[in-house]
Amino acid sequence: MVDLGGLFAYEFFQRAFLAGVCSALLCSVLGVFIVLKRASLIGEGIAHLAFGGIAIGLVLAVYPLYTALILALIGTLIISMLSRSRIVYSETAIGLMFSAGLAIGAVLATMGGGFSVDLYSYLFGSILTVSSQDLVIIIALTAVALVFVSIFYKELVLMTFDERSARLSGVPVVVFEIAFNVLVAFAVVVSIKIVGALLVSALLIIPAASAMQFSRSFKGTTLSAIIVGLCTVMVGMLLSFYYDLATGGAIVIVGLVVFALCVGVRKLFKLGKKQMAPDTICAHGMQEVRFEEPSKEKGA
Amino acid sequence: MIESIVEVKDVTVRINNLTVLDKVSVEVQPGDVLGIVGPNGGGKTTFLNAVLGNVPLESGEIKLFGTNLKRFKDFHLIGYVAQNAIQFDPIFPATVREIVSLGCINRARLGRPMNRSQRSEVEKAIDLVGLRNVADRKISDLSGGQKQRIFIAKALVRKPKLLIMDEATAGLDACMQDHFHNLLRYLRTEQGITVMTVSHDLSGVICQANKLAVVNRQLHYVPITPGFDPSQMLRDAYGEHFTFIFHHDHGSCAAPAPINLDADDGGR
Numbered sequence: 246m247v248d249l250g251g252l253f254a255y256e257f258f259q260r261a262f263l264a265g266v267c268s269a270l271l272c273s274v275l276g277v278f279i280v281l282k283r284a285s286l287i288g289e290g291i292a293h294l295a296f297g298g299i300a301i302g303l304v305l306a307v308y309p310l311y312t313a314l315i316l317a318l319i320g321t322l323i324i325s326m327l328s329r330s331r332i333v334y335s336e337t338a339i340g341l342m343f344s345a346g347l348a349i350g351a352v353l354a355t356m357g358g359g360f361s362v363d364l365y366s367y368l369f370g371s372i373l374t375v376s377s378q379d380l381v382i383i384i385a386l387t388a389v390a391l392v393f394v395s396i397f398y399k400e401l402v403l404m405t406f407d408e409r410s411a412r413l414s415g416v417p418v419v420v421f422e423i424a425f426n427v428l429v430a431f432a433v434v435v436s437i438k439i440v441g442a443l444l445v446s447a448l449l450i451i452p453a454a455s456a457m458q459f460s461r462s463f464k465g466t467t468l469s470a471i472i473v474g475l476c477t478v479m480v481g482m483l484l485s486f487y488y489d490l491a492t493g494g495a496i497v498i499v500g501l502v503v504f505a506l507c508v509g510v511r512k513l514f515k516l517g518k519k520q521m522a523p524d525t526i527c528a529h530g531m532q533e534v535r536f537e538e539p540s541k542e543k544g545a
Numbered sequence: 546m547i548e549s550i551v552e553v554k555d556v557t558v559r560i561n562n563l564t565v566l567d568k569v570s571v572e573v574q575p576g577d578v579l580g581i582v583g584p585n586g587g588g589k590t591t592f593l594n595a596v597l598g599n600v601p602l603e604s605g606e607i608k609l610f611g612t613n614l615k616r617f618k619d620f621h622l623i624g625y626v627a628q629n630a631i632q633f634d635p636i637f638p639a640t641v642r643e644i645v646s647l648g649c650i651n652r653a654r655l656g657r658p659m660n661r662s663q664r665s666e667v668e669k670a671i672d673l674v675g676l677r678n679v680a681d682r683k684i685s686d687l688s689g690g691q692k693q694r695i696f697i698a699k700a701l702v703r704k705p706k707l708l709i710m711d712e713a714t715a716g717l718d719a720c721m722q723d724h725f726h727n728l729l730r731y732l733r734t735e736q737g738i739t740v741m742t743v744s745h746d747l748s749g750v751i752c753q754a755n756k757l758a759v760v761n762r763q764l765h766y767v768p769i770t771p772g773f774d775p776s777q778m779l780r781d782a783y784g785e786h787f788t789f790i791f792h793h794d795h796g797s798c799a800a801p802a803p804i805n806l807d808a809d810d811g812g813r
Contacts, residue, residue: 281637396656403647406637409627413597413620414703415652457638461683466638 252486260380261372261439261492265478267387268436268448273474274394275432276453277467278425281405287324287426288446290339290346292433294320296442297349299367304353309367310382310434317430320346325423370441370493372482379438386431393428401425402463439478441493451500452477458507459514477503549608550575550707550739551596556605558588558595565591568605569764573707573756578733578740579766580754582747582779587761589743590628593711596741597625610706621651624700626693628711628743633692635685642680644695645670648702663702670698673728675721690721697725701732708732710742714749722749729753751775 252258279285298316302309320342328335354364366374375383394401404411404421412418429449436445456469481496488495551573558566565588573579583589594600596607598614607614610622648670649663659667671680674694679687684695697713714722726749732738744750751757751769758766759778767778 281634399647399650399659400655402639402643403650406633406639406644406647407627409599410625410647410699411650413623413625414648414650415618415621416650416655457636460638461686462640462681463638463643 252483257373257375258486260375260377261482262479263380264375264383264435265372265439265482266475267383268432268439269452269474269478270471271387271390271428271432271435272445272448273452273456273470274391274467275425275429276449276451276474277456277463277470278401278405279429279449280453280457284335285446285450286336286339286343287429288433288449290324290343291317291320291426291430292346292437292442292445293343293350294346295430295433295437296367297346297353299437299442300350300353300364303363304356308378309363310379310437313437314382314386314430314434316346316349317433318427321426321430322423325419325426329419329422366441367437368441368443369491370437370439370444370496372439372485372492375438383435383438386435390428390431390435393424397421439482439492440496441491444493444497447497447500448474448478451497451504455500455504455507458504458511473500473503473507548611549573550577550610551741552606552608552611553596554606554608556595556607557603558591558600559603560591560600564603564762566595566760566764567762569760570605571758571764571766573739573741575706575739576733576737577756578729578742578754579756579758580750580769581741581743581758581760582745582750583760588764589760590711592760592764593709593741593743597623597709618652621653621703622706624648624703624705624708626696626700626708626710626713628715633684637685639684640681641676641684641687641695642667642671644684645676645698645702648699651703666702666704670702673701674698675724690718694721697728704736705738707739707741710740712743712745714744714746722746726753747775747779 253262276288279287295313295317298313299309301307301316302312305312324335324338324342327333327338327341332338333341350364400411400416400421403414404416404418404425408418411421432449433442433445436448440448452470452474453466455473456466460466460469477500478496481499482492484490484499485492485495549572551571553569553571555568555570556566557564557568569588569592571579581589581592591600595602596609596614597620598607598617609617610619612619646659646663646667649659649667671677674697676691676694676698679691684692687695693713693715697710700708700710714725729740729742730753733740740754742750742754751773755769756766757769757773757775757778758764759775759781761781765778765781767773767775769775
């Protein structure tokens with residue numbers, strides 16, 4: 246039997262737990278927008294830049310989350326600038342930043358020599374390494390990002406659904422897009438200690454993709470993604486602790502199992518629905534309109 | 546006092562070295578319903594996009610509400626239903642009410658939660674387009690015609706002064722087209738909304754509009770008066786022969802009678 250009470254007696258686990266909650270909350274909320282904008286790669290690109298930033302911090306003996314944040318923000322602005330000015334497609338811009346971050350990290354890792362163990366924990370995450378200083382940064386960035394999203398939730402939904410309509414409604418779409426990418430950079434920095442740079446994009450994608458299997462509203466999808474994200478991170482962290490696994494890997498494997506379950510349940514539900522008579526509604530006046538077959542929908 | 550809601554002067558639009566609109570001019574006054582017709586590829590959608598500032602102008606000038614388009618910021622005064630509005634991401638998780646609510650967003654209220662009056666406008670718009678009984682359904686579960694009505698409601702919810710619609714009746718059945726035309730009349734006569742509507746439904750447009758624009762690279766527009774016969778204009782644009790048969794016993798097309806929406810049972 247797992248002794249959760251005993252586990253929370255450890256200070257390192259208390260810090261890891263709080264960092265995990267922040268990471269799950271922020272990644273799940275932003276992930277819904279990222280997945281629906283079909284911009285899943287942005288998390289990957291920024292995470293690899295953050296990895297390069299961490300390597301710079303370790304070489305220069307500067308607090309690595311600061312350098313990670315700075316490089317991630319610079320990369321975010323470059324991605325926005327390159328894609329907005331149509332110099333290259335946005336996925337090409339992300340690919341360029343992705344490579345740049347990884348290249349910086351690889352070169353500095355060979356130069357630095359002595360910090361390979363530290364670097365490994367930043368690549369794959371570790372519940373043992375969240376310090377009090379990390380926690381302050383993590384909580385602050387999460388709070389700023391969640392306040393922004395809660396204030397501009399409607400505008401972000403409209404931009405995700407139809408950018409042209411958002412522009413016509415007076416939403417400054419370029420400013421919002423840059424601001425959103427900055428929030429993604431925050432989410433990467435918040436999550437890098439727990440999940441690791443190589444796996445952080447999974448935490449941005451999996452909760453949203455799972456929630457989309459069974460939610461019909463945007464609000465419902467966001468709430469479901471938060472629940473899936475929190476459960477995934479908590480279970481993954483417990484498995485990591487009890488079986489001495491890389492925390493990021495354990496979290497992502499749990500997330501993938503949850504996603505597979507969500508897809509399976511949805512398929513079963515659709516199968517059951519097909520055996521029932523097609524739904525009908527009275528759409529207007531006396532005319533009865535038959536719903537389109539749900540088979541037209543694609544899976545996420 | 547603004548004399549023209551939309552003023553287009555000698556506008557030329559070139560896309561990929563091809564002249565799509567050639568020195569077109571048109572003026573839309575408050576309360577007008579401008580019907581825009583023309584053959585496929587004639588530049589109807591490009592014309593609307595030019596008015597909305599979505600395509601660069603080669604030459605000419607566009608004014609919206611008396612302000613040059615380059616300086617115009619009050620896009621919240623414009624409701625827009627796009628041609629391919631219903632071709633949204635089929636797995637996008639949102640209900641009808643959520644999408645209609647997005648129409649409330651405007652520059653002056655960015656970041657502010659919806660107030661009671663806006664919530665009430667959302668419900669009114671849902672009722673107006675007859676989607677009350679599917680308001681909490683996922684948008685991708687609806688038929689093409691129902692999806693189109695979501696976007697009409699979304700455009701109406703902000704109480705626009707100018708409503709621009711690009712083939713808004715495409716995908717609507719005969720009953721809903723009738724409901725749509727009643728709605729158009731109501732908006733024009735009761736709420737004074739100016740309308741620009743592109744359509745392939747020639748008879749529908751001619752019966753609802755008070756001005757007709759025929760677009761085929763160039764634009765010709767005329768007021769629709771009783772006894773107006775558009776056959777020659779349409780023949781010039783389409784290169785086909787048109788004969789219009791008017792049913793005078795049903796009253797004048799150019800001056801439609803106001804409708805009583807309370808008597809319309811559209812979905813309630």
